[in-house]
Amino acid sequence: MTDEFVVTPYKVSGEVDYEVLIERFGTKRIDEQLLARLAKYGPLHPMLRRQIFYSHRDLDWVLDEYDKGNRFSLYTGRGPSGPIHLGHMMPWAFAKYLQDTFKAKLWFQLTDDEKFMFYDQLTLEETKRWGYENALDIIALGFDPKLTRLFLDTEYIKTMYPTAIKAAKRINFSTIRAVFGFDNQNNVGSIFFTSIQTVPCFLESMEQKRKVPCLIPCGIDQDPHFRITRDIAEGMGYYKPALLHAKLMPSLQGANKMSTSSGNETTIFTVDDRKTVKKKIGNAFTGGRVSVEEQKKLGGDPDVCSVHQYNTYFFEPDDKKLAKLYDDCRAGRIMCGECKNLLFEKVWAFLEEHQRKRAKAKDVLEDFFVRD
């Protein structure tokens, strides 16, 4: 039963069928024609070529407007509930590609309020502290400080609140129940929160005092928030935000979503040291056989392998090299140990550089942050 899985911003369960999700959410596939169009603005990002960003709402319209000279803003975000892992970084790297390609202003929201209200064990002081920690990873990715506005909800609330309550007035609890699966036991902050999440779609319009299109690259699990936003945007005097949806990011367990909640041992954090990273990749779930002999004879299964997933999503941007790794695995020409070592070298090269940039990010934090 493909219908048994659940995808909302607050719950992902079951085995996600991304084709069914497109139908269920009523989004559109990024087809060959749209990819060809995107390629005209610059080299296609691997996550587009590989259908990791695979679905959209109104991307064609956003490009139409862009072609007419009406540039769009970008909006993405982070719920600061703990340290950043590689799964978080991948879609942000894609956001950077969009910023670079379209010279687009990016509004990057840190939802310290949300994580506090949704997680029993977290204090607001903790989510705020994580917000500033996480900001270092975001800045280290190389966003353009002139084109990036980073903010914590609690520090930008005076700007956001009037628009948030204008949104809230148009959203009733029936909608929240249906879209997020909430019930009467949900706290009233969690019920209100989607109104806050709506606002950054309009921040560029608010700043420029005219209607500016907004494009949101995000995990498809975040789509429900913006379905609500799209329903109310025009009534509020703004364009509906457009969306680019990614499949859920990979885990070293081979599961659907990499998450800190699945345990520190299977998640690579951006601050992990070399030894820790090596160990975690060494323990990764693969599509290997029970013995080297058998694998040489029968080949491995890269389709279920988390190492192959890591390469596909982020660490092997070269399509030919990726295809070779895939074929070699299938043919039994490469064993899991070697494949893990190759991945480790790429991951560590990335992380070593990232950690260097992350340390420097402290000095430029104020170039990125906006506050009331």
Place this chain on the structure above:
Amino acid sequence: MTDEFVVTPYKVSGEVDYEVLIERFGTKRIDEQLLARLAKYGPLHPMLRRQIFYSHRDLDWVLDEYDKGNRFSLYTGRGPSGPIHLGHMMPWAFAKYLQDTFKAKLWFQLTDDEKFMFYDQLTLEETKRWGYENALDIIALGFDPKLTRLFLDTEYIKTMYPTAIKAAKRINFSTIRAVFGFDNQNNVGSIFFTSIQTVPCFLESMEQKRKVPCLIPCGIDQDPHFRITRDIAEGMGYYKPALLHAKLMPSLQGANKMSTSSGNETTIFTVDDRKTVKKKIGNAFTGGRVSVEEQKKLGGDPDVCSVHQYNTYFFEPDDKKLAKLYDDCRAGRIMCGECKNLLFEKVWAFLEEHQRKRAKAKDVLEDFFVRD
């Protein structure tokens, strides 16, 4: 059936039985003993002597703390949805008595967000504008600028929001349904709002960084908000707010609550001119008979008379004079026309002076307002 009436901050219907309300809400009567205690701090306000402020929560505790040297703050508010009428002013005049008697700091909240979210026809720009209009009436009452902090929610939200979401995390929709009678059609802003209304109870504690008692003089219809606040206050590290409850303010129609919604013709606004006030009082509902002859013979009924109510609530502070008016009416010694004229002279004397102070209030607005 005394149980058929409804009293919430958002709905008052049926004939309110204030004795039943004390039982239903679980509050305490302000009894003779407590009145005697209050009289020690200064002359008893007529609204206490006449049981208009008639019910409380923890007032005795607040006085115990005061006696120990732990002064309380005051909190009251206004939902700025239109012009101020005399019914609004009466409890604020009482708040001023409390400020003067106890030298208490008053936090005066203007809920522009609330009125916008609850009233379909009002824009946020309008409620904000009404907030500044209404502030003139508040200031004209003579509050001490050194001891008064006036604020619009949308302009003080950065200070309030972190505490509001800490409250929100502790309140679920089941509670909101039960307390306010909301349903799934309520917008998510209205559902969240009581979290905002909670914060001013704690503003003095937040500012002083220690636990400060708070006393809220308000219409008893506002009690449901603060029942919720009292349930969560200690868990948030604050004292439960104490309350002083007033009966609903009178109308010229003799109904339970004076409200702009009952029509401009039966409501005296603070900006009405002499002629308008005279006409409105002339048209007031009284306990008079069908003819002067009959009234002289049988007497009138001051218990149902809105003119008598006005005198009782505010315009005849002298108990002896009030009793004489009552007796003269019962005995047929005073006719409605004369009684209305007497009231009009007092109302107009008050309003003329108020309008003068109100015009001057514009110059001192900034002495009262706080903003983020």
